[in-house]
Amino acid sequence: MTSPAEILPGVIFYSYLSAERKEKVCFWNHHTLVLQVSGQFTLETSSQKISMTGGEMLLVGRNQLGTLTKTPGPAGSPSAHYETVVISLQEDLLRRIVLEEKLESDQKYIGPPNLLIPSNEFLQGYFQSIIPYARSSGAAMTDEMGILKVKEGVKLLLLAVPGLRNFLFDFSQPYKIDLERFMLSNFHFNVPIEKFAKLTGRSLAAFKRDFLKTFGVPPRQWLQDKRLTEAKHLIETKHEKPSAIYLDLGFESLSHFSHSFKKKFGVTPNALKCSIT
Numbered sequence: 001m002t003s004p005a006e007i008l009p010g011v012i013f014y015s016y017l018s019a020e021r022k023e024k025v026c027f028w029n030h031h032t033l034v035l036q037v038s039g040q041f042t043l044e045t046s047s048q049k050i051s052m053t054g055g056e057m058l059l060v061g062r063n064q065l066g067t068l069t070k071t072p073g074p075a076g077s078p079s080a081h082y083e084t085v086v087i088s089l090q091e092d093l094l095r096r097i098v099l100e101e102k103l104e105s106d107q108k109y110i111g112p113p114n115l116l117i118p119s120n121e122f123l124q125g126y127f128q129s130i131i132p133y134a135r136s137s138g139a140a141m142t143d144e145m146g147i148l149k150v151k152e153g154v155k156l157l158l159l160a161v162p163g164l165r166n167f168l169f170d171f172s173q174p175y176k177i178d179l180e181r182f183m184l185s186n187f188h189f190n191v192p193i194e195k196f197a198k199l200t201g202r203s204l205a206a207f208k209r210d211f212l213k214t215f216g217v218p219p220r221q222w223l224q225d226k227r228l229t230e231a232k233h234l235i236e237t238k239h240e241k242p243s244a245i246y247l248d249l250g251f252e253s254l255s256h257f258s259h260s261f262k263k264k265f266g267v268t269p270n271a272l273k274c275s276i277t
Helices: 091-101 121-128 131-135 143-160 162-168 179-186 193-199 204-215 219-237 254-265 269-275
Strands: 005-008 012-017 021-028 031-038 040-044 049-052 057-060 064-071 082-089 114-117
Touching (some): 031 040, 040 082, 064 193, 204 219
Antiparallel strands (some): 021 064
16 A cells, blocks of 8 residues: 555545554644554654654644654554555645634733643544545545535534644644754754744745854755765764764755765765774
8 A cells, every 4th residue: 555545635534554664754734633543653853853653642732743654553553554544634624714704813922832632532433434435445525525524523622622722723834933943953953944933933035144144054055964964973972873863964865965975074974983983
């Protein structure tokens, strides 16, 4: 099975795996509801690390970068495979729900960006009603059914945690956050400059202007230097292997990492590793 499979294109997804998989960079454009059917799901952002196993639910806030690790359960156990159902709570649909149900947030949400949702029989039953569409190749969910399912999920979330209306229905744009603090926490994510700009609440032009004012160099140059300096630190002090760290530091290939490292420090990362071991 291709993973993830789309139950409703762009909105409801089903993920099934039999081996561990780590997706280094995930970017959530929309609020996202995740039900862990089996196996373990671990989300790590610059501010949180959350894990959940079968039967648990997580609400992921929009406009975030994170690392996602998917781990099947022990071989031979009921949770030997990794399964999740993922629902993208897109803003246009949430706005429609606000209008139809006459709902609104009564204050700005100030809690954590990702929340484990207390389980109840209604939410469990809701997700169980979606799983057959994922497991059966002959089942099809129409657009109309899919939209109804998303609306049902939102209503059940509000029933379980009424305060989530401030989380779900805050449609304000990201405010202009501290650029230096954000970049020092997230420089290792390999995403376009445009994404960094959006996440800091700036237009691309404003991001480049503020970045130059803060760091004294353009974003791409700073990111390259910061990642290489961090790599050198990890090799020298943690004795890390270059092949084990280049992806985690935002480099797309080992050869590109090695070439850039040698250009900056005059020695390849492997040669540096050998010289200190």
